[in-house]
Amino acid sequence: MTAIETARPTAPRIVIVGAGPAGIRAAETLVKAGLRPVVVDEGARAGGQIYRRPPAGFQRSAEQLYGSEAGKARSLHDLFDRMAATGALEHVAQSSVLAVGGGGKDAGLHVLTPDGRRVLPCDRLILATGATDRLAPLPGWQAPGVYSLGAAQIALKAQGVALGRRIVLAGSGPLLTLVAVQLRKAGADIAAVLDTAPLTRQAAALPALLARPVFALRGMMMRARLGRLYRSGVTLQEIETDENGPVAIRWTSAAGRVQRSECDMVGLGWHLRAETQLAGLAGCRFEYSELWSQWLPQADRMGRVADGVYLAGDGLRILGADGAEIAGRLAATACLQDLGLAAPDPAADLQRLARMERFATGIARAFPWPAAQVQALPDATVICRCEGVTAGHLRQTAAYGGAEANRVKSLGRIGMGRCQGRFCQIAAAELIAGQAGCKPAEIGRLRDQAPVRPAPVGAWVQDAPP
Structure with a gap:
């Protein structure tokens, strides 16, 4: 059993993190199977980044906001809203998952809600955390x-x-x-x-x-x-x-x-950088992808990464919105299979996924990470905007402390700021590797630490009301 698993009630407690295309399709698959998942999302309304919704009363139409994808956006929005309105799922909106695990009363997901910290018990976890800019x-x-x-x-x-x-x-x-x-x-x-x-x-x-x-x-x-x-x-x-x-x-x-x-x-x-901090805290393994120039979690074709943990969407494979919908269904299907429940046949979605992966490989090759440009940066260039760490300081730290990511972090503060390396880690790896004369994969990956989002100290002192 993993740290997120606790004593199971009659119905399994399944939490989905993320209400973008992957999270919405995962929720739909579970609801059709008669389960009631909990969906945690940082947005006020479901849709994710690609189908982000404006505030109520906004005057621009879906066609203006999403262009040729307006129909898909409406369909996903309406689907999620129906499930939430009928109580088929619990939507925990404007909330961030800060940590995974713990023991006793703290076992589960630690979620920062508008009312304070809440601990969600969890038997199965589907992470559909998406991606951020690289x-x-x-x-x-x-x-x-x-x-x-x-x-x-x-x-x-x-x-x-x-x-x-x-x-x-x-x-x-x-x-x-x-x-x-x-x-x-x-x-x-x-x-x-x-x-x-x-x-x-x-x-x-x-x-x-x-x-x-x-x-x-x-x-x-x-x-x-x-x-x-x-x-x-x-x-x-x-x-x-x-x-x-x-x-x-x-x-x-x-x-x-x-x-x-x-x-x-x-x-x-x-292009994009997979959002993987929660996956790391949940026990996922990572491998460096030369194609994508970043560390990516390892999973089977359905999204299984550990006991009771599943990944879907760009947080696992950077396939875009259509690929995320497929991956969301597959992750939920894997969850149902592992619970011994009736599950959809994944064959068609697995075929679609293979086509999406071929296209994504083309994208990665067509639009490569500019490694040479990064390695040639002047010493005065700021690399970590949170901590003000420059390229020169990073090179000196790597030369002094050795070409290992976490050692350079502890000595030079790279990745210690508010974003926890989300925006500087990939470039820092290039500079450290350049200083050491090795490949970025050889310097390792920054360890994931909770809380994965900035949180007020009071959130750890006083829980949200039940």
Whole structure:
């Protein structure tokens, strides 16, 4: 038995963390089997990041918010709302899971709710925690007015605002193009869209991308709408700033010409980074993926990772929203199988999953992590924005303490801040490996620690009312 398992009542207590596409489909599968899961989510309303819902009374339509995905978004929203309204599931909204495990009265999930900390007993745990932006630092990125692509998209979907008057978006991956098109459609002034991935890499990945031809064609059409704003194969040099934030971004074109794009906001993002802290606390094993340049949890095809623990969605395999729905059904199906209950036949979903994985492999190859750009960062570049750790300090710490991630963390404070390494760990691994002359996989992974989200001290002193 794992730390999250406690004495089981008549019906198994199943908790799903995350109410995005994976969490919603997992809940649907369990409800159809006659179970009543608990769904914990940080949002006020279900939908996740890709189908994030604005506040009630917001005037923009689903078509304006989600474009061609409006029908899928409505379907998932309506499905979850029906299940919650009829009591088929318990929705614990605006709440963060801080820790997994414990003993005695503290056995279960420790959840920070608007009313305080709550401990949820749990026999089975499905983690559908999704992903966050994968960020590569560059000089000036710590300034106000520099955001992740995901943050820019959240502001647009949740509040209908652009975060700047003249915007440069930089990085690589499908989200770069999508956010640019969404902002332009909303009337924002986009100065440039700078992609570090060369066109040759993107073209070479086309056979794998054709595993989902409609999706690939849609991406090409969005790219075409950007016209000359889009530049591929660039090398980012520096975000120029003043006391108010960005004033311009300097970059080198694929042809080697130095360029300067004036702006007052910069959005950065290199595809996605799996959100894995809770998976680590729940006992999951990890392996370094050279393809994705990050540590990913290991699971079977259905999402099983440990006794009573299942993963679904981008927190396991970075497959996007459609793949997350499939993975959510599979994880719930695995849970039902392990409980000895009637479960859907997973064969069709496993076939769909294989196609999604071929496409995702193409995405990873087409839009690679800019390792060389990160390793060449000047010493003065801030790597950990929470703690103000620079590239030079990180290199010195690695040279002094040895090329092991947790040792460098303890000596140099990298990853000790508010985000716990979510935004600096991948870049830090590149710099440590570069200093030591080894591969990022050889320096190890930062250990997961509770609480995985910032929490007030009072949350550990006084529990929420029952």
